[in-house]
Amino acid sequence: MDYAKLAAEVIRLVGGKENITDVGHCATRLRFCLKDAGLARTDELKATAGVIGVVNKGGQYQVIIGNEVNEVYAEVTAQLGVAPTPEEADCGDCGDEPEEKKGPVAKVLDIIAGSFFPIIPALVGAGMVKALLSLLVAFQLVDSSTETYQIINLIADAGYYFMPVLLAVSSARKFRVNEYLAATLGCIFVSPSLASLFSAASEAGTTVHFFGIPVTQATYSNSVVPILLTIWLMSYVEPFFNRVIPKAVRTIFAPMFTLLVVAPIGLIVLGPIGTWVGDLIGAFVSLLNSYASWLVPTLVGAFTPLMVMCGMHYGLIPVGINMLATTGTDIVAGPGMLVSNIAQGGASLAVAVRAKKENIKSLATSCGISAICGITEPAMYGISLRFKRPLIAAMTGGAVGGFFMGIFHVWRFAQVAPSIFALPSYIGPDGLRNMYLAAVGCLISFVISFAVSYVLGVDENK
Template structure:
């Protein structure tokens, strides 16, 4: 790929620099936020050399490049004022981002994505801890339990602090000022004031609510902070603005949160809780369906905390919590949906996120990793989870089920529902809540990050010829764990008897290391091969190697690429076994007919078998 040509063509295709609000990149894609979609010429973008596909998602215009996206990104930075150091993947933009739902999802995803692995990891720890207590392996009155519980609970307990950082990045606010504001919300003495009557601030009545684990208040306040900072920086003298601005923001915004934002959020939560509680008492199945369907929506907005006092009061007066029973359906339904994503997706990164998110949801009832990292960005799985929650929650509440303790709805918490109501309807409701979203996700599907952008035939099988005279051996016999495990790609190794490397197929030289120890080639159909002469021979610094080609040069099968001195390299203590591998296994996942024993250059070495992806 000629990066300069690709960068220029893509930038022109999206309407030029003036039509781009922001640009970032991920592992394979350029992600543009476009000002005017009418100025984008998608056909021209797709025609740019090296562009695989385009996609529009989450308010972004995405250009799929592949592994060389960092080079194209850097080239765009060189020829424009885009993609500079100020750009980051969590920045808001003034440009349009589609409808309100897309804009909301993009914001939530950007703010929560950096937290996902910590949420998933601590969620799993909490699941294992709950299992240990449930099965009697650990006494929850011991100091060991207290320490482990702190490890598993601390991150989500102080979630506003983490959100302050990511929200500040998204809204382009000062991160440590945001952190100072969030710290005030969860400061121990402030937490202790929750529920204390007759509080005032300079004579103004204050209704203190809990901000522990809250979401919406800190996001709102950081958004206000970002606007207030720009105003203050523009108005205050340069000599004092850097310390006066954070002082004023903390002094104004924290009391504003205590006086207005927190109480309003709590009022909304309380109103919703009271209304749904009334419905729940009059028509139990309807109350269960509403709670089962909307619980995870409430979680997104942080409104679920309004139900906690209601549940506590219900437990104190009756000894049972009827509102909590359908929440098991809501939680397990989202866990089932993310499990369906794990089963169906072809994207390895998505699989690696969906698996722990599913375990965290099923075992511990911690659904944030599933919701923010997988289901909500993909949209359909989240909706399927809501459907499962409605059906399962309705059935559970129709059976008169209730919790005999205040527990986190999860697979491990199910024993809290035993002993009340119709147990047959309980297990039917739980089964429906799990099976329905799982099947909908697997069968109906969603826009898979791999499948949706792989609207291309992945090439035809490619016969790779031996680039060396020598003896072919399985790659597993190479004395290097990375090559032997196939981490870099699949192929065959050759123990050379002649120090000359020839092109194994018609190709472009995409990597010609100055040390001469390795050559990267790309076939016109997209197959990418690496010929690595010896193990750790890069340490020779080019000594005993003579490179005959340069990067960008086109070669045909049989052209001389490198000459090297086998005797000298061996005498220097290096193994000359040479792996010949295909480095894009997603496109060529299988190696067929591998050669074994003596081979000469030009002999068939192995067949790189292509696989076609079809849109689901």
């Protein structure tokens, strides 16, 4: 693929350089903020070689490229003359849906998605190291009593332990506050001094006080909700001090007063509330799982393609991460999304076998392999939504696979992108049994979706 040529064509068809106010990207999409989305030539873009699809929603004009989006994005930024930014969930508020027109639920989902998406590579990397360590121990290649094990385990746990710091930085971008001041607040939550203070109070049977106000003792490593609430508060406090403090001394006193106001409120009020919310979510899901273990993974397995279309899957990922933080296992996002992605791959590969046109065979093959490896948007927009019947097959296979995962209580023990490579993250305290069951669930979803897609066939003239 000629990335420079494709980038130039995309820029031209979205209305030219003068129509672009900002551009970002995620795992598969270029995300443009356009002055006038009406100037974009959507039909021509969809027909452009190298473009899988186009989505215009949430104030963003999204051009779906697929696995090669990084290379195309680099060319786009070079031709626009702007500095590239890290992979993220969005590129700000723009276009024809201003922030104030979004409903409260949409705003919350947008904040959650924008906060979590940038840190997913760190969590996935740590999760894969954890999965690799489980394999090494299971096959007796590393002894859990050795220093080698402890170092690898440290590498795997660090990203999760310091998750409040990572979330502080990423959520600061969403709330448009100083990232380093936010990171400092995250460091306060996981500071060894705070842990020692709480530990000493527990041993003495007393309570920690701040100017006579009791501070609830809680553990904030691996936590999610407390730091998000704290940075939300910071988004009001920091602008206030920047507004009322004279410019001559603003850089000195605004950060100081922001920390002195936000940190105590975070530790005394928001931190405990966030901890209780996280515990309640974990307890609710555990309760639901105890009465209907099949329900959640079945629904997630069936409807993940639709959630991805709407961007709602970014709201589900934090629930799974919170489950890992509070219970050590995830039954919400991981199992259902895993079988759904495998099912997408099965449906697309069936199209590759059934189709007669070489271009569709080639596209379906590459999309199917990508889906099995965890990137489903090429399969969804290039095959499933295009021909409709493969979408039915993928949802059917995902639902059946999810039902199996739920019935047999298949959990994951680390945050890893849902793909065939995520299977080691299902190795648990009982050894390889849980991973074997996860593999069976994947096989079921693949076979079902492949069979349904093959039987339904494909209308190649669409």
